[in-house]
Amino acid sequence: MDRLPKNLLALDISNNAIQALDKNVIDYLSNVNDFKQTGNRWIFNCDDNLMLKFLQNIFRRSQGTVFFRHLNAPCPDRCYCCFNRSTDHFTIDCAHAGMPFYPELPHSIPYNATLHLDKNRIASIKPSLGHASLRKLYLFENQIVDFPFHLIPKNITHLDLRKNKLEALDDQVVDFFRDRGGSTKRKIDLSENPWKCDCRAKSFLSFLRQKEPLEYIAALDRCNIFSSGTCPEECICCLDNSTVPSMIIDCGFKELKAIPPLPTPVSGHSTLHFEGNYLETLPSNSLPGYAKLEHLYLANNRLTEIDQLPENIITLDIRNNSISLLNKQMRDFFDKRIVAATQLKLLLSGNPWTCTCEEKDFLFFVRSSQYIEKLNDIYCGRTGKLLKLIDESDLCPSGLVHYVTVAISFMIIISTINLIVYFKQPLLIWFYEHNVCMSLAAQREFEKQKKFDAFLSFTHKDEELIEEFVERLENGAYKFRLCFYLRDWLVGVPIPECISQSVKDSKRVIILMTNHFLKSTWGRLEFRLALHATSQDRCKRLIVVLYPEVENFDDLDSELRSYMVLNTYLKRDDPNFWNKLVYSMPHINVQQEPDPEAIDLSVINRNA
Numbered sequence: 063m064d065r066l067p068k069n070l071l072a073l074d075i076s077n078n079a080i081q082a083l084d085k086n087v088i089d090y091l092s093n094v095n096d097f098k099q100t101g102n103r104w105i106f107n108c109d110d111n112l113m114l115k116f117l118q119n120i121f122r123r124s125q126g127t128v129f130f131r132h133l134n135a136p137c138p139d140r141c142y143c144c145f146n147r148s149t150d151h152f153t154i155d156c157a158h159a160g161m162p163f164y165p166e167l168p169h170s171i172p173y174n175a176t177l178h179l180d181k182n183r184i185a186s187i188k189p190s191l192g193h194a195s196l197r198k199l200y201l202f203e204n205q206i207v208d209f210p211f212h213l214i215p216k217n218i219t220h221l222d223l224r225k226n227k228l229e230a231l232d233d234q235v236v237d238f239f240r241d242r243g244g245s246t247k248r249k250i251d252l253s254e255n256p257w258k259c260d261c262r263a264k265s266f267l268s269f270l271r272q273k274e275p276l277e278y279i280a281a282l283d284r285c286n287i288f289s290s291g292t293c294p295e296e297c298i299c300c301l302d303n304s305t306v307p308s309m310i311i312d313c314g315f316k317e318l319k320a321i322p323p324l325p326t327p328v329s330g331h332s333t334l335h336f337e338g339n340y341l342e343t344l345p346s347n348s349l350p351g352y353a354k355l356e357h358l359y360l361a362n363n364r365l366t367e368i369d370q371l372p373e374n375i376i377t378l379d380i381r382n383n384s385i386s387l388l389n390k391q392m393r394d395f396f397d398k399r400i401v402a403a404t405q406l407k408l409l410l411s412g413n414p415w416t417c418t419c420e421e422k423d424f425l426f427f428v429r430s431s432q433y434i435e436k437l438n439d440i441y442c443g444r445t446g447k448l449l450k451l452i453d454e455s456d457l458c459p460s461g462l463v464h465y466v467t468v469a470i471s472f473m474i475i476i477s478t479i480n481l482i483v484y485f486k487q488p489l490l491i492w493f494y495e496h497n498v499c500m501s502l503a504a505q506r507e508f509e510k511q512k513k514f515d516a517f518l519s520f521t522h523k524d525e526e527l528i529e530e531f532v533e534r535l536e537n538g539a540y541k542f543r544l545c546f547y548l549r550d551w552l553v554g555v556p557i558p559e560c561i562s563q564s565v566k567d568s569k570r571v572i573i574l575m576t577n578h579f580l581k582s583t584w585g586r587l588e589f590r591l592a593l594h595a596t597s598q599d600r601c602k603r604l605i606v607v608l609y610p611e612v613e614n615f616d617d618l619d620s621e622l623r624s625y626m627v628l629n630t631y632l633k634r635d636d637p638n639f640w641n642k643l644v645y646s647m648p649h650i651n652v653q654q655e656p657d658p659e660a661i662d663l664s665v666i667n668r669n670a
Contacts (some may be wrong), residue, residue: 070094077101081131088116103131108144108153132173133192138165151176157200158182167192179204180222187213201226202251211235218248225254230263240269253277259285261300261310268298291325291350299325306330314338314359324351331374333357344370361409368392376403382412386443393427406433414443419458425449515648516605517568518546519588523578531572534640535647542647557584565591569648573606575631580617589622605646606631 066073073094080102083091091097099120106113120128127136130143132152137143140159145152152173156165157180164184165177170191176198185205187193189212196215199222206226211234214221221239239250252274259267259281271278282293285301287309293299297313309327315338324334334355341363347353347370357377365383369392376399388396400406408431417425428434429450440449518531528546535542545568551560561584565571571592579585592604608631615623632642 066090072096072098074098075102079103081105082110082113083116085112088112091116092119100127101129103129103134105131106144108146109148114144133167133171134169135167135192138167141165145173150174151197154178156182164188164193166190170195174198176200185227189213209235211238214238219246220249222251223255224251228252228255229258230260231266231269233265236266236269256284257281259287259300261302261304264298264300264310264312267300271298287327288325289328291323293325294322296322302333308333308356310335321345321349321352323349324355326351326354331356331376333359333377335359336363337361337379339363341365344368346370347372361412371395374403375399376405377407379409380413381409385410385413386416387421387424388427390423393424396431396433400431400433408434409436410434411436411439411441413440415440415449417442417445417447417449417452417457422454422457425452425454425457512567512569513543514545514550514564514568515542516544516570516572517564517592518544518572518574519579519585519592520546520574521576521578521582521585523582524574524576527574527576535644538644540644540647558587561588562591565595569603570646571595571604572643573604574609575606575612576609577611580612580615586618586622589618593622593625605643607634607643608632609634 070090071094073091073096076098078101080099082105097120104113104117106117117128129135130137132145133143133154138154138156140161141154141156143152143154150173152171152175154165154167154175155178157178159182161179161182161184164179164187166188167177167190172195174197175192175195177193177196178200180200180202182204184201185207187206187209193213194215195217197217198220199215199218200220202222203225206223206228209223209228209231211232214235239248241247250273252270253276255277257267257270257277257280267278267281270281282288282299287299287301293311294313296316296318297311299309299311302308302310308330309325309332311324311332312335313322314335318336318339319341321334321336321341321344324332326332332351332355334357337359338361341360342365344365345352353372354374355372356374358372358375359377359379360383361379361381363383365380365385367385368380368388371378371392396406396408410428415424415428428437428440434440437450438448441447442449442452516535518528520527525548528548532544536544545564547560547564550564565588571588573579573585573589573592595603606626606629610633615626618626632639632646636642
């Protein structure tokens, strides 16, 4: 200021790097008649009233184009631009400006840009670098008729499209704004548009029902497709104008167990999509709207029979259910329908159809019906043979086959006996677990005098594995007595002596075979002592629990490795592991003659 003349008439600061002016300079410039500033990149903050006043003076006096540093361009015509330092947002406010066209933003805006275009007359969006970088776009009360996906700013967080002339949105736009856990939340406002209920925009209608349920109801009312009833809450209803106007009710893949009451169309026919649900039985024709269906899609459900269908059915899709037979009533129903509706279509594949001599009429029905589609995908349930290639002789063989049947039955009996022998141990385990036929399932014990039921052998690196064995065996139904070094060994006693005594005092030795155990010297010693004790006793004392991490037994010496190769063991990842382990433990519930020596020893142990 000190260097400027007091009565300056003209000032030209064009094409400099000036971004802001202080209060005194702004007041001084208000008296300069000829002021040129083009070529500078001005910063106008929303809370800087002085700079905003300076901007207004320039506009009022038509003193050249004002470039904004944040825009790298002038503010759009009829708009107000400034930078909000508190929110780090650059605001372009063109609301209530009577604008017929979308403003041009030629350069990318490297800030959180917000564009307000509320209450204008804009009918379409004009793409530009600035538009593509917008974060928030407000288009309330305009005349937008289309908003394709390629015009959606990819970093946008809020799009206001209320009160326009939109009838639908692309599937890509719907997918872009659909909520996803963990992703960026994007908000879109859709109310007060003349949305249509066209089935070509079914994905959008589903999205509209989720975001703006009242708008969805208004769209259905606008279409006037129901004469009675309402669209089920879980479903989407729409109007299909591809051929004859018809109503489609889409309830597919909603985990529904029953068909809900359905609306009745004003005119034309209705179609129900109910694929991918848990439907087990069909409803009666008394269900509202059901009897008026002409197309029924029930693939991928849990149906086991078809007993009642809408009387005007034209298309029935029952693929991939559990239906084994169409009874005579249904076959007659379809034969009558083909007379009335030449376009009748049945889809039956993916079901376990019955192919027997008793149901040969069903085979003839399938092979002779011209309205059953995709015959090459229909197979017999038991044999897996293509149904259309089966002859009557295959289903109903001659009487000579009776002898073959007898022979096969005899073989089945023999096989059953072999299976019983093969699965003897699992059966005995089940009997013992459920306390059934104990005299058959339980094994007699000859070492009642031993102090412990089992000695747990493991390394110190596997101590965390012990808790589940104590919980299951000691605290379970059988209350076994376990011995393990963490609790039962006396301090100061040599380890080899403790190992030997624990093996002697226990009816069983449970080896927890892990990689740590294979590499442990003390573990191999316990294994060897238990193996020698087993060879001297009348019952199998050694129980090896093999953990999944063990891939081979190369770390064992030849004697122990031979035992692991030639003998069975329990796998820890076996689903029936605990039942097998309990069955391998001493059977304490077996009735047997008391052993006086064992009684004396047990009394001594209790007194000790």
